[in-house]
């Protein structure tokens with residue numbers, strides 16, 4: 361993309377004016393929610409009961425705690441779990457050995473048109489063959505004129521590569537160990553205000569550094585949307601697509617690690633504090649903790665395959681000498697395919713969103729319950745569990761169906777589904793979950809969001825903030841995704857929209 365083309369990309373979020381408002385409103389909303397949750401009236405709308413002074417917000421000890429937390433998550437991200445894959449026999453009868461772990465270079469999606477140009481077949485083939493076997497996934501790359509590499513990634517390889525789920529489990533073990541030797545985790549709820557302040561400040565400085573780094577980045581590394589030439593707009597949206605230091609990918613790390621795992625730890629601390637105050641955690645608190653742990657665990661569990669994709673990509677780079685990504689196009693999975701990773705730059709919106717917004721606002725229900733205990737009977741709890749189960753079933757079913765299909769369209773679980781061919785060579789699912797509405801995964805996610813709020817009763821609007829915000833976020837996100845798909849798939853996308861007319865909620869929207 362040339363800078364000229366990039367600067368012509370349509371401005372989103374209301375342009376420079378809109379993002380300036382968001383720059384101020386997002387942190388303000390987060391602090392409003394934190395203050396409202398602990399205040400008596402717990403009003404979502406209206407001014408906060410009081411405004412904290414700087415001495416309540418600023419604490420060097422809390423800043424240190426934040427850095428220890430970030431340092432721990434970086435260490436878990438970099439955790440070496442090195443495996444060695446053997447290359448095929450070379451002309452001199454030697455075999456190259458390739459160390460593989462979760463820290464290989466991050467894949468850069470390459471337009472399929474470029475793959476055609478290089479003689480790659482845009483299917484699972486393209487000189488690359490993948491088979492599944494009981495021992496794991498066998499990959500064989502054969503690029504004309506280049507070295508052949510073959511390796512078998514065992515199930516252990518897939519699970520042992522510094523994955524997000526591994527980070528969650530190790531963090532849980534470390535926190536458990538800490539608590540057993542007297543770490544006062546129940547003191548964390550009392551530190552949420554200064555912690556949120558330190559995190560906001562850190563996100564801001566971090567985004568400034570990212571912006572400065574992006575000013576020297578090559579044009580090819582810039583995000584399609586964050587390269588408008590307007591400093592505030594580009595700072596907010598993120599100028600560089602996937603800023604990295606060596607193989608350390610900042611965006612990928614931030615989206616999946618410190619914030620998501622931090623959210624679970626904050627929830628746990630609120631549960632422990634409630635137990636300290638009232639003798640035992642309430643049923644409502646257990647439900648909120650359990651549901652949100654499942655959500656984070658799911659995100660990190662399904663991230664595992666990303667490491668596999670990264671490994672495959674690393675091997676491919678070495679074997680062909682080309683920075684190509686045919687593998688990732690066929691193996692892409694889960695979070696790797698999200699708009700945030702492939703389209704949005706990494707700027708203040710995502711840095712603040714990942715590091716501050718997620719842990720401090722997504723834990724709002726548990727914060728509310730600590731200060732406003734709610735009675736919850738068993739029949740209602742069971743009904744809420746049923747709603748959560750239905751939401752999760754749809755969310756996971758839809759996401760897995762698409763990911764399986766993108767990875768291997770002839771997989772028996774998706775081979776019978778009806779599809780629409782597109783000019784790019786890829787197909788669109790038009791039956792199964794993706795034939796019901798155009799974003800079934802959003803529907804499941806929203807049903808789960810409802811189940812997270814219901815344990816807080818219906819006396820206050822505050823615990824429903826997440827549901828309201830998330831509905832707005834997904835409606836906006838859906839519109840952005842539709843535009844991108846229309847650009848990508850043209851007529852095929854129009855046909856899909858005709859055949860599947862509803863976006864998120866059947867017969868309603």
Ligand SMILES: NC(=O)C1=CN([C@@H]2O[C@H](COP(=O)(O)OP(=O)(O)OC[C@H]3O[C@@H](n4cnc5c(N)ncnc54)[C@H](OP(=O)(O)O)[C@@H]3O)[C@@H](O)[C@H]2O)C=CC1
Nearest residue numbers: 697698699759762787788789790794801802805837841845
């Ligand atoms: N809790 C939170 O704060 C948030 C949660 N989420 C969740 O994250 C998950 C990922 O969401 P998101 O990244 O927005 O997008 P999706 O996972 O919905 O992916 C959209 C992409 O899927 C592909 N696709 C769309 N329709 C079809 C079809 N019929 N057949 C095959 N492929 C199709 C297209 O990409 P292509 O064709 O290129 O593969 C499209 O761009 C969702 O479950 C969402 O609910 C998202 C945002 C925030």
Ligand SMILES: CC(C)CCC[C@@H](C)[C@H]1CC=C2C3=C(CC[C@@]21C)[C@@]1(C)CC[C@H](O)C[C@@H]1CC3
Nearest residue numbers: 386615658659695698700709710713714717718
């Ligand atoms: C603060 C702003 C208004 C918006 C910030 C948005 C971010 C908080 C979200 C953008 C996309 C996200 C995704 C997830 C968490 C929230 C953010 C970072 C998930 C990791 C949540 C778990 C799902 O299974 C996958 C999601 C991918 C997108």
